[in-house]
Amino acid sequence: MSPAHRFDRGHTDDLMTFLAASPSPYHAVANTAARLEKAGFRQIAETDAWDASTGGKFVTRGGAIIAWYVPEGATAATPYRIIGAHTDSPNLRVKPLPDTGAHGWRQVAVELYGGTLLNTWLDRDLGLSGRLTLRDGTHRLVNVDRPLLRVPQLAIHLDRGVNEGLKLDKQRHMTPIWGIGRPVEGDLIRFVAEEAGVAAEDVKGWDLMVHSVEAPAYLGRDGELLAAPRLDNLMSVHAGVAALTAAVAGGEELSYIPVLAAFDHEENGSQSDTGAQGPMLGNVLERSVFARGGTYEERARAFAGTVCLSSDMGHAVHPNYADHHDPDHHPLPNGGPILKLNVNMRYATDGHGRAIFAAACERAGVPWQHFVSHNAMPCGTTIGPITAARHGITTIDIGLACLSMHSARELCGADDPYLLAAALTAFLEG
Template sequence: MTETLLSNRDGYINEFIDFVGSSPSSYHAARFSAAILAGSGFTELSEEDAWGPVTAGSRGVVVRDGAIIAWRAGEAVTATSPVRVLGAHTDSPGFVLKPQPDFTAAGWSQAGVEIYGGPLINSWLDRDLGFAGRVVTSSGEERLVCTQAVARIPQLAIHLDREANSGLTLDRQRNTQPILAVSSPETSVLELLATAANLPQPGEDPFGEAPARAELTADTGRITAADIAGTDVRMYDTQAASLIGARQEFLASPRLDNLSSTFAGLVALIETEPAPGTISMFASFDHEELGSDTRSGAAGPFLEDVLTRLRAGLGATADDAARAMAASWCLSADAGHSVHPNYQEKHDPNVRPLAGNGPMLKVNANQRYASDAHGAALWQRACATAGVATQEFVSNNTVPCGSTIGPITATRLGIRTVDVGVPLLSMHSARELAHVNDLHGLARAIGAFYAGA
């Protein structure tokens, strides 16, 4: 990664396209992010090991399953130094592979999948799909896996359902199981995963310095389908992200919710010096699309665990830690909604954020977002310092509002939190749409936040 992405929009977008392609699952996103950080001077730490003192310039990163937390200490840090946290998430809605996934129907080999989160199910029909995630062997060895396009959820032809265009209704069990092949005893999802586990993975070596997977597995041995004891594997859309539009100003991409925020926080952390006396943190959690109630989710203990260990590394007392937290901030960054020209009635009649007009401050009176007046002022300062346009989002009163990790983090830690994000069209589709200026603007504003705006 270059050191000029915050000042180079086109370079940033190109790197982001590569990041999305290297992050087909939350596990890949966390590992690839850690590899990028390691190449930028961050020390990767294990939760099982002792951590050393935290001093000016300290840089660390730790991965827990599909989540990642990294930090960078500024000059003159003390036991009462506040943290500035960028919170995001690595997961996206879609489909997860079920146990005993192989089955046949009407002469087709298929895979059993379960719906993950709240995807726009119809957007996954007739797409070239692969499987990505992690497998664990009976000995406890974990490997990332990512297949090529091997699956498809075929839509029923219009000739067999003349009313399909009047209202498509999909049975979440019968109509969502992908096909893999014409029925054959040799066709097995686990065989596909085992083959993938023995090959280099997307983003596994961002700097071109590590040996190929074939060499890496020479000592540990190649695994087979029989070796796989457990899977955390999801389907993903294999079509690469690409620039579209009359002026090539839009990025059409899978998983913009929420790799857009994950990558923005990653770049900002690497390229921005923390404000003196502060610690910049980047935290991207898993399972946000399910409510975050897991050990690697925002409602779990991961961030608190890391903060506790950093405070110990600063020699902080309980009083020091409380004082530091009172002065800290969390910027919860998650994708939001641009006004949709074909469904304008679904948006607030007066507050109508538009793609290309800047990342948004997200507001909700019922605290589905954690933003308040102080948070709005902080966000305005960050955007003004970065020279980034911004706008606001609030829901139509008749349309229920989604939520983010923001209220969860604020409730769990008591940290002041503000919710922001990039406006999208087609959120939770297999392929979402954002404006390149908004994607880059979010990273620049996060950099200003880290720098103390």
Template structure:
């Protein structure tokens, strides 16, 4: 596939995944198409060399793995970590606000989105509902409204004269509720909302008990620029890394390498990873230990496997923006379409250290892929990733990398077409290397 074809597939992947729950469902479909078998955490595992498996925790975190034919204790795991969630707005449990003949939905900020980018967009809802089945069991189901359902209109400049000088500032409690309908006197607002959920999910309103709903942009991803070497979509941070990792995992050379390969895609990175399915939880350690146990490794062999393992934490990187040169560290301006970025921070906000950096550089060199290095501006606080969290829990040497992008945490982010292919090629090389 060409670089453009890979990005076209990425845009389709993102457009099918308007929430972390949908992202895992999309990943699952692709895994099943490559003969990966779903196994349950509640079952006993019986894994075989050459087998392909995946396990899902609470609908929005997934670990896919291929069992290698080499001695696991000697060769270790090759792990790719990324995250399925993106900064967004989430619907509150009692969301309907009825005033001034309009219905609005109350929302809460999830993570650190650029709130101004949600204004004047064609927004809708996607997520999951929990409901009671006829036998009393609790189940969940995905739902999605494809059509624009919500809007956050800007205040006219005549009433906000300083917006172009001071920037758009939105009060999270009072100014974020989203308009979704006109008020109808004959109908209770709460009933109107539950009917919306019934329409999208196919579940009767009396069965619906709770929900988790993500606000998303209905505009599809697109190529842009005079030479079409850039692309834009929502959730590039971090579904682009998930797509690159999954594409590398499903490559024939990787699957036939004899290595034990793991792709772990976590929810809740944007809010700190402290959950049962986040990178700070037990999900990845549980999966790795059960793999080792199932193929007959002793406890000491599992520890040896961890000592011989390597993890690539893939999360998007800050591309240099020429309109704002003072925001970047001199000498560390990473450029779009110039290759994967190795992210370095001496306070270990990224997991990279000199040996793991060198390891990834060698991978790029062998794959004939260019690479770049990033350090954050000294006067600005640095973000973090799942890398330091997962690496600390497991004691595995790790490196933090990502493709450069603009407008991180905007509802409409941008990146370079060539970089996505470069990242896939580098990760293929990682999975296939001896």
């Protein structure tokens, strides 16, 4: 391993374990909850009355989880420090009538979720994961983590111009195969139910998606890079859990109430009851204030002093397409977290937020970088502007530099996960 790698790779090893065990947002939430419980947090139900007790708590809803820690001495007006992230990634998701096929092939009907790089799903061994909803309203997670499906590309002999520009029809060309024969109605759900250990007749709903079964791996001559699925954005979820548990275990007196908010549906606009545009975060924060005996005035004071770091993956400069990047802003892997800025507020960062983030990185001893988009290209966005506008709280957009964003397999620096977690911990500790 190169001497340039200054950090213990234990954090990145643990991230790889988390990624492999979290092929769907529902698995990511379950694994996050398990880590929080191990750290002494307790799950509470949204349908229960909340009390004024201190300590770590969390709520889950579908593919979203919000956790917070109320320190001793916190008042109803104590502000929050929030790490915002999301659990979903672009992929292929199973349609309501999944059993299809043609010309002697059995296939699974899928719909495209988020801004998927379609070609990265071709000729790749795919598994199937998600959740089943049973007759009694309970859910069962399922993860078929072995080669089950494949979206085969047309051979070059039948498409001589393919290397001059691959064109994929989202309806006709992205349907994976999973066997030979005629499609049989109900076959896929019977198969998945058996994998989950439940009776097929008890399955009344499902939220299923495909995932690459190739494991995360170190890459490069000296292993200085990390290749893995779902870095966008389980990287930030994992770092957020590590930061939250480290901040509350540090033994220092906290001036803020630290929060981790990991939402679903960021990749398609966040408009859902588990997305950042929904009421979940606001409800949790307000109920926490009121449970501690707070008034609306104290709620307003708490929100006015609250700061959110919206953590998501960003773009490293691409060596083969450098002209697609701003010429003066070239984030690199292993250069530390990136601060995202856009004057049109596609990112929520302003000068005040920049100073808060810089101070956290300085306290953590972590280097950091800037990112802005090329002026001639549209800028992406995150949950940051949504969070700032919906809740009226100071929000800062950050992330890590990666290549192949929205691919079935993305690439980042192997030291950066630790650097991000360290910066987030310093931010929560204030």
